[in-house]
Amino acid sequence: MENKQLIKKYALSLYQVGKKKNALDEIQKGIHVVNSLYKSSNTFRYFLLTKKITDNDKKVVLSNILKDYCSTYVLELISIIIEKGDIKSLNVIINHFFIVVNNKSDIIPVKVITSSPLDNSEMQILVNNIESKLNKKVSAKNEVDPDIIGGVKLMIGNKVVDGSISHQLRKIKYTLEQV
Numbered sequence: 001m002e003n004k005q006l007i008k009k010y011a012l013s014l015y016q017v018g019k020k021k022n023a024l025d026e027i028q029k030g031i032h033v034v035n036s037l038y039k040s041s042n043t044f045r046y047f048l049l050t051k052k053i054t055d056n057d058k059k060v061v062l063s064n065i066l067k068d069y070c071s072t073y074v075l076e077l078i079s080i081i082i083e084k085g086d087i088k089s090l091n092v093i094i095n096h097f098f099i100v101v102n103n104k105s106d107i108i109p110v111k112v113i114t115s116s117p118l119d120n121s122e123m124q125i126l127v128n129n130i131e132s133k134l135n136k137k138v139s140a141k142n143e144v145d146p147d148i149i150g151g152v153k154l155m156i157g158n159k160v161v162d163g164s165i166s167h168q169l170r171k172i173k174y175t176l177e178q179v
Helices: 004-020 024-040 042-049 055-066 072-083 087-104 120-134 165-178
Strands: 107-114 137-144 151-156 159-164
Touching (some): 004 024, 004 072, 004 087, 024 042, 024 055, 024 072, 024 087, 055 072, 087 107, 120 151, 151 165, 159 165
Parallel strands (some): 107 137
Antiparallel strands (some): 107 151, 151 159
């Protein structure tokens, strides 16, 4: 598929249904479950993409497995994109759904990159500081990258704020090379 208009249509439709039915939180939780499965399980991706399993069997199996974790709206969306042959774009549709949710609710996505995981209290302090600086709500996600050595690197929307030790070392190296 990879038709950007169709991807946007799926994502926007799911958002609109969630908003209209007052089920947006429930839909987001289900989408997070599917997204986690898609990203972490090769078996799940193979199951979705293989032609060896009929579309009807895929829908039945997914419904049975995900019914306790996903709303009927998420299951219906997956069923529709399987029927239409667009399942290979599931990850792109999910990502666009999150973009739509963030845009519609004025929530700014923030990726917090640290050398070791932050606990909930550290993350909350950081989120509160970012929200007070931006005067907007943020949705923060912590990613671990040992290569930054220490400090914090923030990706706020399309901007990068790099306070990592590795960045500071690169700046020092560059300065010394200029001498």
